[in-house]
Amino acid sequence: xxxxxxxxxxxxxxxxxxxxxxxxxxxxxxxxxxxxxxxxxxxxxxxxxxxxxxxxxxxxxxxxxxxxxxxxxxxxxxxxxxxxxxxxxxxxxxxxxxxxxxxxxxxxxxxxxxxxxxxxxxxxxxxxxxxxxxxxxxxxxxxxxxxxxxxxxxxxxxxxxxxxxxxxxxxxxxxxxxxxxxxxxxxxxxxxxxxxxxxxxxxxxxxxxxxxxx
Amino acid sequence: xxxxxxxxxxxxxxxxxxxxxxxxxxxxxxxxxxxxxxxxxxxxxxxxxxxxxxxxxxxxxxxxxxxxxxxxxxxxxxxxxxxxxxxxxxxxxxxxxxxxxxxxxxxxxxxxxxxxxxxxxxxxxxxxxxxxxxxxxxxxxxxxxxxxxxxxxxxxxxxxxxxxxxxxxxxxxxxxxxxxxxxxxxxxxxxxxxxxxxxxxxxxxxxxxxxxxxxxxxxxxxx
Numbered sequence: 001x002x003x004x005x006x007x008x009x010x011x012x013x014x015x016x017x018x019x020x021x022x023x024x025x026x027x028x029x030x031x032x033x034x035x036x037x038x039x040x041x042x043x044x045x046x047x048x049x050x051x052x053x054x055x056x057x058x059x060x061x062x063x064x065x066x067x068x069x070x071x072x073x074x075x076x077x078x079x080x081x082x083x084x085x086x087x088x089x090x091x092x093x094x095x096x097x098x099x100x101x102x103x104x105x106x107x108x109x110x111x112x113x114x115x116x117x118x119x120x121x122x123x124x125x126x127x128x129x130x131x132x133x134x135x136x137x138x139x140x141x142x143x144x145x146x147x148x149x150x151x152x153x154x155x156x157x158x159x160x161x162x163x164x165x166x167x168x169x170x171x172x173x174x175x176x177x178x179x180x181x182x183x184x185x186x187x188x189x190x191x192x193x194x195x196x197x198x199x200x201x202x203x204x205x206x207x208x209x210x211x212x213x214x
Numbered sequence: 215x216x217x218x219x220x221x222x223x224x225x226x227x228x229x230x231x232x233x234x235x236x237x238x239x240x241x242x243x244x245x246x247x248x249x250x251x252x253x254x255x256x257x258x259x260x261x262x263x264x265x266x267x268x269x270x271x272x273x274x275x276x277x278x279x280x281x282x283x284x285x286x287x288x289x290x291x292x293x294x295x296x297x298x299x300x301x302x303x304x305x306x307x308x309x310x311x312x313x314x315x316x317x318x319x320x321x322x323x324x325x326x327x328x329x330x331x332x333x334x335x336x337x338x339x340x341x342x343x344x345x346x347x348x349x350x351x352x353x354x355x356x357x358x359x360x361x362x363x364x365x366x367x368x369x370x371x372x373x374x375x376x377x378x379x380x381x382x383x384x385x386x387x388x389x390x391x392x393x394x395x396x397x398x399x400x401x402x403x404x405x406x407x408x409x410x411x412x413x414x415x416x417x418x419x420x421x422x423x424x425x426x427x428x429x430x431x432x433x434x435x436x437x
Contacts, residue, residue, distance in 0.1 A: 009225035016225035039418035157369025164300035203229040
């Protein structure tokens with residue numbers, strides 16, 4: 001492993017614009033000012049990154065419970081209604097013979113959101129404890145969270161287009177259940193959480209730079 | 215330190231390591247020497263390819279949103295839906311927020327991406343590119359994050375297979391258009407040289423763009 005202190009922008013008192021990547025010297029350490037090229041407000045690290053990310057992760061974790069417990073679809077056939085949860089949908093796909101699709105939905109709707117919550121919590125805890133180990137692995141984990149997060153929206157689309165098509169009153173109709181809203185909330189909140197987490201924090205504890213406030 | 219030297223160095227967005235990007239051959243990539251984040255990519259093609267792809271994608275996008283995605287028929291009754299129709303049906307079923315979210319991820323974000331991309335690619339043919347091109351680039355990146363056509367396509371396929379148990383479902387023109395967009399939109403992003411464009415944009419403080427890194431003498435990473 002590299003033992004020398006790495007030359008980061010923050011150590012040299014230089015900061016990169018988050019929007020256009022231009023490296024510049026800030027107006028002052030506490031009030032960095034605005035990017036000369038694109039006019040974006042400059043920040044050493046994303047503002048209140050840890051607090052914001054924790055808040056979004058906790059909110060998403062709370063929504064994850066009703067998202068899985070409440071039905072996402074309600075099927076009404078000749079007067080009788082039946083609710084289907086996300087896992088119920090997976091079981092339906094599996095029993096109707098399309099197990100590859102059942103697996104895709106299981107991964108996208110159940111495992112990815114849960115994995116994102118665990119991964120982001122792990123990243124937050126290691127940053128808060130000032131861990132200096134496995135920076136590469138943690139950065140890779142963060143990129144994975146960022147990359148696959150969008151795929152959990154899958155079930156929202158499945159439900160939307162099932163509802164939109166199966167409107168054959170009075171014969172049969174499918175209506176969205178209360179779980180959809182919570183599930184959509186989990187997806188949006190975890191995507192926002194991944195955006196508010198600043199991956200540079202992973203490297204900062206191995207490579208401290210003079211404390212800056214503001 | 216020379217301000218031009220500062221402006222020509224790069225701080226890795228993932229780990230803040232300060233480094234300089236060497237002259238890259240066409241198609242060459244530069245990765246962060248610490249965390250491996252891709253810092254730069256030298257385009258192999260001219261600016262005209264992203265523009266051509268964007269025009270094609272915009273036409274396909276309009277078709278995708280105006281033609282039916284799929285038709286369903288069961289015991290003599292038929293139903294069909296478009297992308298917006300799906301979102302609107304959610305709205306009608308008292309799931310307003312979900313409907314808006316679907317409309318945003320499937321129509322507004324990809325539409326905004328294409329519209330802004332088209333405008334900025336045309337405007338960027340001027341040199342230096344006008345200041346507002348930078349503003350649009352920022353928007354383009356947000357739209358790209360929330361544009362989920364590929365997720366929607368898979369979602370529709372799953373829905374089709376679920377419904378196929380109950381009724382006959384046929385894919386419509388809209389469906390094929392979405393399929394084409396799923397290939398076209400990433401093709402734009404891959405061939406678009408964002409870094410190169412930033413270097414040609416007029417600065418917010420009114421300055422002209424500085425010398426390109428290629429014109430600066432190679433220097434050590436500032437210590």
